[in-house]
Amino acid sequence: MNCREIQSSLDLYRGGEMSGALREEIRIHLESCVHCRQEWEAGQVTWRLLDSWADASPSEDFDQTVLARMRTLAAESSRGLWQPRWWSWKPALGLAAVLVLIVAISLLLPFREIGREMTVSVPDDQLWNDLERMMEATESSSLSVYDAWPLEETTVLEEETGGIDESMGS
């Protein structure tokens, strides 16, 4: 083993957790290698220092607190046995319901659009009658649609424009 391998094995060497042959190899190496020996000695000092970090005690009511909480958990757990089996699937059921709703809406929406396109807007009767009257008047007297327009509106139009210049059309 080289120095690097020796140094990374010093913890196992210290714990005596290696074969006799390997242990002997490291021991001989430490006798001859100053650098590895210093590493070993520094490691021993560190290990001894860690020994002096004393254990602390948990609070006196540690056990009682844990046991009380354990009994509460046990009681909740035994109550849980009476719950219906599907209850544990509650979150999944909620999610499934939302998904079904989304799918249903997305399937119905196109039909609503088609229905809207097929709707024909029919003018009310009064407007329809006015239109028919205007068409008949136009056909019978060879007048333009403008001539069949209500008189008062035509007058206003002429006043505003100063009359139509007849010569423009000839």
Add this chain to the structure above:
Amino acid sequence: MSKAFEDDPDVQLMLRVQGGDEEAFAQILRRYRRPVYNFILRFLQEPGRAEEIAQDVFLKVFQARRSYQPRAKLQTWIFKIATNASLKEIQRRKQSWGLEVPLGPRDEGEAPLEVAVDAHLDLLERLERAEIEVLLKNAMARLPVKERQAILLRKYQGMSYREIAATMSCSEGSVKTYIHRAKHRLQKYLRPKVRPPVSGGAKLSPARVPGESV
């Protein structure tokens, strides 16, 4: 059940807990409360929070009793839960405060502790225990999380590399690296404060021999 663990008295206790034996759970609690609490305390260095988390660890042990399968020592299983709980706390702190290093004691402003360590002298005769603890807490708080876990499990729980690997869910090779780096970092931090012994002061033989319990 794995043959290797069926005679483990702790495993037998846990199997009794599975059967609803509250006294068996109380025995596990009495046996492990101190090591679990101290592991979390040394890791987080916050006594109040360490106690809460240690209590939660035992409640998780109880809650997981039905799914428990004795594939490893009970100690490994309990410390795996403790390790995960400690890591979760570190994550929570990072998210809440942007802190990675726990709020341990600090020695800013204090004179460095110049300790002349002689392998033949007891350290406790040279330093007050409290001073050493402050020194160690500061050094430990500076270690990366994985290295801190590995060295605490090794040093204070006496776990083998295999057990640490099972506890931390990593390979034995990683454990070896974590421990080597952790010791190196600790030495680097402690060296200016602790003068190593004169060369030749420390024995070259390991403290223990193979076959001894770790």
